[in-house]
Structure formats: structure tokens, C-alpha cells
């Protein structure tokens with residue numbers, strides 16, 4: 001599994017921007033991967049995994065469905081993870097010597113979905129800690145500024161992690177939320193927000209600590225997004241004192257240990 005590359009995918013400016021801003025847009029690189037990823041996406045919608053979740057309930061309208069940790073059973077996702085330039089680009093962006101796959105994630109907002117994705121960081125939900133992290137958001141449909149994922153530039157350098165919460169109730173994710181700060185008022189504050197315009201084939205790449213969120217989807221197009229979360233050299237397991245998302249039950253690691261390669265294979269080496 002995995003591959004080694006000497007090709008350079010990112011410019012020095014892009015690598016600097018990833019370190020400074022915690023997010024970059026990568027244009028056009030994944031064009032040939034969109035059809036297979038759409039096929040894999042539809043396969044998950046037909047046969048959701050154990051983590052599949054509907055985020056719109058009652059009379060809110062539309063559909064916001066997500067699922068994750070399916071790559072081992074979805075051949076198109078496995079192939080993307082093992083053979084696309086995704087892992088290599090994550091390695092260049094994070095300055096890592098090697099990249100492991102953490103998991104993949106799909107999200108669909110059907111037309112007429114009012115439900116926004118609240119501002120959040122991903123890292124506090126995860127059983128890992130570290131700075132050399134990279135998450136893709138790869139749209140499988142044309143995206144406008146009206147329904148794009150938005151990121152708060154530089155938020156990966158905030159001194160504390162933001163309190164994770166349950167999106168349905170805003171209750172704290174963990175019983176002990178003392179390590180965290182509250183989310184600042186992003187929409188009312190003075191923050192630099194990137195709202196990318198993306199075509200299928202483009203990707204937004206961001207650090208697990210970068211604050212991001214999205215409006216609903218009031219356009220007439222579906223808004224399917226495929227993500228993979230990659231981990232680099234400094235990433236270690238952390239016990240957050242309660243179930244994380246994804247949960248990875250039975251992982252058998254102690255805080256500070258490297259993520260086990262049988263569950264999270266190395267998919268790229270410099």
C-alpha cells in the first residue's frame with residue numbers, strides 16, 4: 001500500500017500559505033478522480049455504514065447526510081486514498097516525511113437544505129493531537145460562494161482549542177470541557193474568512209485546527225463533498241476522556257503513542 005513521490009504538487013507560496021493560514025485551495029488536480037468518487041459516494045448512500053447520520057430532522061426541509069470510515073469497503077475511496085496525489089499533497093502541505101490515512105468522510109446537502117454546518121474545529125472531536133494534519137473538502141458538484149465550505153484563516157494558530165459540541169443541541173461533546181474555549185462570534189467579529197469558489201476537480205485543504213463551517217444549500221444543485229483526513233509526522237493518539245468522533249472503539253493506544261499503522265496505514269512517503 002502507499003506510494004513514494006518526488007514530484008512537487010505545491011508551490012513554495014502554497015506551502016507557506018498552508019502554514020500561515022491553515023488552509024489553501026488546490027485547483028484542478030483531482031479532475032480525473034471525480035467520477036470514481038461520485039460512484040463511491042452513491043454506493044455509500046445506497047448502503048450507509050454504521051456511522052451514517054441524518055442531520056435534518058422534522059420539518060426543516062432538504063437533507064444533510066454524512067457518513068465516515070467506509071474507505072476499507074468502498075473500492076473507489078480506497079483507490080483515491082492509495083493512488084491519487086491527495087496524500088502527497090498533504091505531505092507537502094504539512095512538511096511531513098510520511099502520511100497516514102486517518103479516515104474519510106462524505107457529506108451531502110440536497111437542494112433546499114436550510115441547515116448550516118456550524119463553525120467548528122475538527123481536532124477536538126478527534127482522538128489525535130498534532131499540527132501536521134490535512135483535511136480535504138472535495139466538492140463533487142459545482143460550488144458557489146452561496147454553499148461553499150468557509151474557513152477562518154489563521155484559526156489553527158489560536159492558543160486554545162474550541163469547545164466541541166453536539167450540533168443538534170449545542171451541548172458539550174465531552175463531560176469535561178475545561179480544556180476548551182468558547183467559539184468566538186465569527187460572523188460578528190473581525191476574522192479573515194476564505195469562501196472558495198470550487199469546481200469539481202478542485203479541493204480545499206485545511207488543518208484539523210482550522211475553524212470552518214458552511215451555510216445550508218438553497219441552490220438547485222446537490223452539494224456533495226468528499227473528504228479524507230490525513231495525518232503527518234507529529235500526530236499522536238490522545239485520550240480525550242470520552243468517545244470521540246469517529247469513535248475508533250478498541251484502538252488500544254495510550255496518549256502520546258503513534259497512530260497504529262494497521263488501522264491507519266502509511267499511504268505516502270517522501
Ligand SMILES: O=C(O)CCC(=O)C(=O)O
Nearest residue numbers: 107117122137214225227
Ligand atoms: O460539508 C460540510 O458542510 C461540512 C464539512 C466539514 O465540516 C468537514 O469536512 O470537516
